[in-house]
Amino acid sequence: MAESQLIQKIGFVLLLWFFSYNLVSAKPELGWSRKAAAEAEAIALIYCSGHGQAYIDGNIVDGRPSCECNTCYGAPDCSIFFSNCTANAESGDPLFLEPYWEEHAASSAVVVAGWHRMSYSTTGENYITIELERHIRMLHFAVGNAVTDGRFIVFGAGSTQLLYALVHALAISHNSSLPASVVASVPYYAPYRGQTEFFDSKVAEWRGVTSEWVNSSKASSNKVIEFVTSPNNPDGLITQSVLNGSSSIHDHAYYWPHFTAITAPADEDVMIFTTSKLTGHAGSRFGWALIKDESVYNATVTYMEMNTMGASRDTQLRMLKLYKAMLAEIQREGDIFAFGYKTMRERWSKLNQVVSRSKRFSLQKMTSQYCNYFNTTRDPSPAYGWLKCEREVDRDCDAVLRAGGISGRSGTIFSGDQKHVRLSLIKSQDDFDQLLTKMAALVS
Amino acid sequence: MAESQLIQKIGFVLLLWFFSYNLVSAKPELGWSRKAAAEAEAIALIYCSGHGQAYIDGNIVDGRPSCECNTCYGAPDCSIFFSNCTANAESGDPLFLEPYWEEHAASSAVVVAGWHRMSYSTTGENYITIELERHIRMLHFAVGNAVTDGRFIVFGAGSTQLLYALVHALAISHNSSLPASVVASVPYYAPYRGQTEFFDSKVAEWRGVTSEWVNSSKASSNKVIEFVTSPNNPDGLITQSVLNGSSSIHDHAYYWPHFTAITAPADEDVMIFTTSKLTGHAGSRFGWALIKDESVYNATVTYMEMNTMGASRDTQLRMLKLYKAMLAEIQREGDIFAFGYKTMRERWSKLNQVVSRSKRFSLQKMTSQYCNYFNTTRDPSPAYGWLKCEREVDRDCDAVLRAGGISGRSGTIFSGDQKHVRLSLIKSQDDFDQLLTKMAALVS
Numbered sequence: 057m058a059e060s061q062l063i064q065k066i067g068f069v070l071l072l073w074f075f076s077y078n079l080v081s082a083k084p085e086l087g088w089s090r091k092a093a094a095e096a097e098a099i100a101l102i103y104c105s106g107h108g109q110a111y112i113d114g115n116i117v118d119g120r121p122s123c124e125c126n127t128c129y130g131a132p133d134c135s136i137f138f139s140n141c142t143a144n145a146e147s148g149d150p151l152f153l154e155p156y157w158e159e160h161a162a163s164s165a166v167v168v169a170g171w172h173r174m175s176y177s178t179t180g181e182n183y184i185t186i187e188l189e190r191h192i193r194m195l196h197f198a199v200g201n202a203v204t205d206g207r208f209i210v211f212g213a214g215s216t217q218l219l220y221a222l223v224h225a226l227a228i229s230h231n232s233s234l235p236a237s238v239v240a241s242v243p244y245y246a247p248y249r250g251q252t253e254f255f256d257s258k259v260a261e262w263r264g265v266t267s268e269w270v271n272s273s274k275a276s277s278n279k280v281i282e283f284v285t286s287p288n289n290p291d292g293l294i295t296q297s298v299l300n301g302s303s304s305i306h307d308h309a310y311y312w313p314h315f316t317a318i319t320a321p322a323d324e325d326v327m328i329f330t331t332s333k334l335t336g337h338a339g340s341r342f343g344w345a346l347i348k349d350e351s352v353y354n355a356t357v358t359y360m361e362m363n364t365m366g367a368s369r370d371t372q373l374r375m376l377k378l379y380k381a382m383l384a385e386i387q388r389e390g391d392i393f394a395f396g397y398k399t400m401r402e403r404w405s406k407l408n409q410v411v412s413r414s415k416r417f418s419l420q421k422m423t424s425q426y427c428n429y430f431n432t433t434r435d436p437s438p439a440y441g442w443l444k445c446e447r448e449v450d451r452d453c454d455a456v457l458r459a460g461g462i463s464g465r466s467g468t469i470f471s472g473d474q475k476h477v478r479l480s481l482i483k484s485q486d487d488f489d490q491l492l493t494k495m496a497a498l499v500s
Numbered sequence: 501m502a503e504s505q506l507i508q509k510i511g512f513v514l515l516l517w518f519f520s521y522n523l524v525s526a527k528p529e530l531g532w533s534r535k536a537a538a539e540a541e542a543i544a545l546i547y548c549s550g551h552g553q554a555y556i557d558g559n560i561v562d563g564r565p566s567c568e569c570n571t572c573y574g575a576p577d578c579s580i581f582f583s584n585c586t587a588n589a590e591s592g593d594p595l596f597l598e599p600y601w602e603e604h605a606a607s608s609a610v611v612v613a614g615w616h617r618m619s620y621s622t623t624g625e626n627y628i629t630i631e632l633e634r635h636i637r638m639l640h641f642a643v644g645n646a647v648t649d650g651r652f653i654v655f656g657a658g659s660t661q662l663l664y665a666l667v668h669a670l671a672i673s674h675n676s677s678l679p680a681s682v683v684a685s686v687p688y689y690a691p692y693r694g695q696t697e698f699f700d701s702k703v704a705e706w707r708g709v710t711s712e713w714v715n716s717s718k719a720s721s722n723k724v725i726e727f728v729t730s731p732n733n734p735d736g737l738i739t740q741s742v743l744n745g746s747s748s749i750h751d752h753a754y755y756w757p758h759f760t761a762i763t764a765p766a767d768e769d770v771m772i773f774t775t776s777k778l779t780g781h782a783g784s785r786f787g788w789a790l791i792k793d794e795s796v797y798n799a800t801v802t803y804m805e806m807n808t809m810g811a812s813r814d815t816q817l818r819m820l821k822l823y824k825a826m827l828a829e830i831q832r833e834g835d836i837f838a839f840g841y842k843t844m845r846e847r848w849s850k851l852n853q854v855v856s857r858s859k860r861f862s863l864q865k866m867t868s869q870y871c872n873y874f875n876t877t878r879d880p881s882p883a884y885g886w887l888k889c890e891r892e893v894d895r896d897c898d899a900v901l902r903a904g905g906i907s908g909r910s911g912t913i914f915s916g917d918q919k920h921v922r923l924s925l926i927k928s929q930d931d932f933d934q935l936l937t938k939m940a941a942l943v944s
Contacts, residue, residue: 086530088544088605089537092821093530096611100532111617112610113629113820124623149619157614161532164614166556167540168818170601170825171608173555173783175593179568185557213657213808220807224699247806254806255668256702339617339813362691362698363664364657368812369783374612376557377536381614 089167096165107486108134109154126486143462143490144483148289148439151484152403153314153336156395163381166374173369182357183366184211191379192344196321198386199393200428201311203323207346208353210360211367215309215330215343218356220251221363222326222345223281225355226303227259232279237263240283241298243290243442243472245307248283265471266298283307284324287316290470290478291420292438297324309333309343314396315439317425325349333439333482335378335392340371393429400437403481403488407441410492414499418444441479453477460498462491533611540609551930552578553598570930587906587934588927592733592883595928596847597758597780600839607825610818617813626801627810628655635823636788640765642830643837644872645755647767651790652797654804655811659753659774659787662800664695665807666770666789667725669799670747671703676723681707684727685742687734687886687916689751692727709915710742727751728768731760734914734922735864736882741768753777753787758840759883761869769793777883777926779822779836784815837873844881847925847932851885854936858943862888885923897921904942906935 086093095112102110104123114121117132125134128141157164180186189209196202212218227236238252242265252262263269266282280302286295287310294316297304306324310316312334330343347353360366385391404422411417422436443464445453452474454466467476481488530537539556546554548567558565561576569578572585601608624630633653640646656662671680682696686709696706707713710726724746730739731754738760741748750768754760754777774787791797804810829835848866855861866880887908889897896918898910911920925932 086534086537087541089540089609089611090530091606092609092611093533093537096533096613097531100613109615111817113617113623113631113817115623115630147620149621151618154615154618157618160614162535165533165536166612167533167536168610168612169540169544169608170604170822171553171598173557174595174598174601174780176591176782177593178783179557179559186559187557213812216806217808251806254802255699258700258702336618338620339622341808341810341812358698362660362695363807364661364785366785368657368785368815370815370818371812373555373557374814378614 089169092167100161103133105129105133105135107137126484128490129486140461141490142458143494144487145462145464145479145481145491148333148338148480148482149484150332150336150338150482151487152399152482153392153396154484156392157336157378160381163384164378166377168370168373172373176365178369178372182210182360183369184209185369185372185376188372188376188379191376191383194383195379195386198383199313199318200321201313201318202308202327202329202346203321204346207327207348208350210345210347210353210356211372212343212345212360213341213364213367214332214338215307215328216247216341217360217363218328218343218345219247219283219305219307220255221356221359222305222328222347222352223252223260224257224359225352226281226305226326227257227279229349229351229355234259234279235261236279236281236303237261237269238281238283239263239266239269239299240285240471241266241295243288243467243470243476244283245285245289246469246471249471269299269302279303281305285309286322287311287438290440290465290467290472290476291442292316292422292436292440293420310439312396313393313427313429313434314400315437317427317434318429319425320428326352331375331378335375335382337375337378340374342367342371342375397430397434397437400439400481401435404437404441405435406492407479407481407495410495410499411441411443413496416445416447416450416499418446439480439482441481443477443479445475445477451475457498461494462498533613536611544605547577549573549577549579551581570928572934573930584905585934586902587938588931589906589908589923589925589935592777592782592924592926593928594776594780594782594926595931596843596926597836597840598928600836601780601822604825607828608822610821612814612817616817620809622813622816626654626804627813628653629813629816629820632816632820632823635820635827638827639823639830642827643757643762644765645757645762646752646771646773646790647765648790651771651792652794654789654791654797654800655816656787656789656804657785657808657811658776658782659751659772660691660785661804661807662772662787662789663691663727663749663751664699665800665803666749666772666791666796667696667704668701668803669796670725670749670770671701671723673793673795673799678703678723679705680723680725680747681705681713682725682727683707683710683713683743684729684915685710685739687732687911687914687920688727689729689733690913690915693915713743713746723747725749729753730766731755731882734884734909734911734916734920735886736760736866736880736884737864754883756840757837757871757873757878758844759881761871761878762873763869764872770796775819775822779819779826781819781822784818786811786815786819841874841878841881844883844925845879848881848885849879850936851923851925851939854939854943855885855887857940859890860894860943862890883924883926885925887921887923889919889921895919901942905938906942 107129108123108125127144130136193204282302282304285307306327325348327346332338420442427434450456464477464479551573552567552569554565571588637648726746726748729751750771769792771790776782864886871878894900908921
């Protein structure tokens with residue numbers, strides 16, 4: 057009897073525990089989103105040996121998305137390394153930030169309902185989500201890299217779309233005589249010229265390098281649109297507008313603490329930023345322009361309307377989630393900029409160590425600088441190495457590197473000389489490791 | 501004793517049930533995606549009285565996203581109807597499909613991990629996800645509305661981006677003399693002209709209406725690019741290319757069973773489709789072109805590269821999920837086309853009933869037709885009413901409607917006449933109901 061009562065009591069205690077577990081302390085049961093969430097988590101668990109990723113929309117092999125292996129890795133699980141493979145240091149694919157987001161999985165994930173924002177219109181004017189605009193302004197304020205007060209914001213499909221939208225907008229605003237002349241200082245990011253020539257508009261023409269327009273009579277008779285990239289792509293140097301009285305487009309894609317010291321908030325009339333070099337989400341195609349003048353803003357808005365009717369609202373939703381996650385730990389230890397700076401400084405330092413072992417190659421000179429964001433002096437950590445072949449015989453530096461198993465981007469692509477090659481340092485760790493190995497072999 | 505044994509037994513049975521519920525039949529516990537999933541579900545539960553929606557990236561009021569009310573509804577929960585408010589039948593905002601996606605919440609939701617496809621590159625060439633391309637081809641095959649064999653596919657930010665990309669591509673391919681002449685048949689979708697004039701390129705010029713080029717000597721000396729929209733926007737009529745030997749861009753945005761009978765797969769050299777009028781996701785900015793000629797394809801790809809470096813990969817992921825959900829029940833009762841057709845047919849029928857009560861207005865004549873997709877004769881269900889003011893005194897039909905509390909889109913916007921106004925039938929049910937009410941008052 058006593059035994060049976062004991063069993064009975066234990067039974068009731070267990071029952072109570074199960075009740076409380078299920079009804080009180082348990083997390084609420086998910087409904088319609090559970091299937092998608094479970095799918096995403098299952099795919100995140102697909103093993104790619106640390107040298108690749110599987111994505112929900114990957115190619116299906118054996119009924120599930122297959123691993124997409126990093127350069128020089130193969131096999132279904134990316135476990136095989138091809139040692140005689142060329143190190144790829146070409147594109148500005150910002151995968152160095154991928155580990156940051158893997159570490160912040162819970163705060164950066166977003167669930168998009170099937171009926172999410174189907175409409176053309178959203179909360180703000182001109183296809184802009186107000187909450188995202190607000191977070192972008194908060195971000196600039198927190199980082200101290202740009203003045204947003206008194207600026208309009210336009211969203212675009214990456215800085216790519218905005219670069220030419222602004223050429224067009226600056227050309228047609230203020231009733232200036234057309235075509236406007238578009239210029240940049242060598243070495244410069246190739247699309248400035250490429251877009252202006254390809255779109256072949258009556259409103260703007262590519263007219264070569266900025267230096268030729270200094271003290272030139274040409275400048276006074278034409279409207280000149282000057283691209284100013286700071287830090288510069290490819291060489292990472294801080295630059296300023298050269299032509300007085302020109303309309304400048306300040307491309308600040310790399311003006312984040314990952315890559316350079318933040319010395320003062322940028323305060324120009326037209327500034328462009330992109331999430332590609334901020335959060336590392338190049339594939340999302342999202343960037344924004346800060347514009348002071350209302351007529352230039354209106355002309356840019358019209359361009360966006362005619363071109364794509366604004367930036368994808370799906371992407372705007374994801375960006376908001378990413379920026380919220382970033383802002384939640386900004387200025388704390390291990391925030392995205394501390395992570396980015398640490399990674400990039402280490403890569404730059406290692407590349408310098410290898411290159412300095414001989415006099416065959418040299419890299420651009422960069423110095424430590426006080427950074428207002430980190431409140432301390434910081435080492436250089438540029439996005440690219442601007443490598444020079446020092447030997448006279450190595451006329452085509454790109455060919456020299458390719459022969460050594462490294463594909464970079466020739467200086468000629470930046471309208472610079474053949475003696476230079478841009479080496480991307482912002483790709484995956486695998487890409488960087490391979491670059492370093494091949495570089496070490498070339499130097500020795 | 502018997503009683504105590506009974507309680508004991510009941511206790512054990514309950515215990516067993518709880519064990520099995522928790523350990524066997526219970527769904528696996530979610531990890532990093534749970535927070536985002538719970539957030540999305542909580543926001544979906546925000547009550548907006550059936551006259552609005554709350555979204556994750558909505559404006560924050562009292563700590564949570566606020567309801568975004570449909571036209572003519574207000575208050576924090578959208579419960580107040582403003583009866584003297586103007587019915588808005590202007591834009592082609594395809595919200596008539598919103599209820600379909602709400603009913604398919606589980607199959608259409610997508611979870612985007614923070615590290616999802618950060619790279620520029622994806623599984624296919626030219627920024628295209630192969631799985632999405634494959635599903636688009638499956639969709640065309642299942643619906644029977646376009647031949648995709650032997651066609652290249654290019655993705656764009658809505659058909660908007662592709663329309664002009666193809667003008668540019670057709671103009672510069674095949675080494676033809678420039679500028680090419682761009683034309684369309686009245687009434688036509690305004691951006692054809694708007695884009696060509698605004699982008700103001702040396703490669704293509706707007707040269708007016710197609711009919712002026714028939715039997716004209718102009719046609720032989722110039723490359724002519726003819727826009728052919730079928731079903732036509734605004735009037736829903738089936739159209740064909742008029743000029744022999746021209747390069748045609750066939751805009752098939754509305755060639756889906758929602759809006760028209762599928763009589764044969766479209767088989768032109770250049771065809772454009774958009775998700776906006778297929779799934780109703782206008783805000784996602786996603787469309788595609790089917791292109792037969794490789795040089796035209798290559799020129800289009802270059803345009804996309806220069807303009808935006810492809811369509812957002814985030815959006816491509818979401819589209820894949822939506823298309824999979826659509827395809828999973830295609831040709832079954834209640835599939836998206838049955839839903840879309842039912843809704844649009846009913847709206848068209850109701851509008852006709854109201855309009856036919858007087859001779860003041862008329863609508864375009866549409867007939868029933870055999871549809872290969874539904875395997876039966878189907879009634880008309882166009883996306884827009886192309887309303888005509890029949891009375892001589894009603895010269896400006898748009899003004900007449902506005903005086904009656906209806907804002908449509910004047911025929912002049914489509915380079916048509918003032919006697920016509922386009923009334924959008926594809927917006928939300930609230931929008932349609934208001935249109936009908938105001939129309940009934942106008943007619944009586």
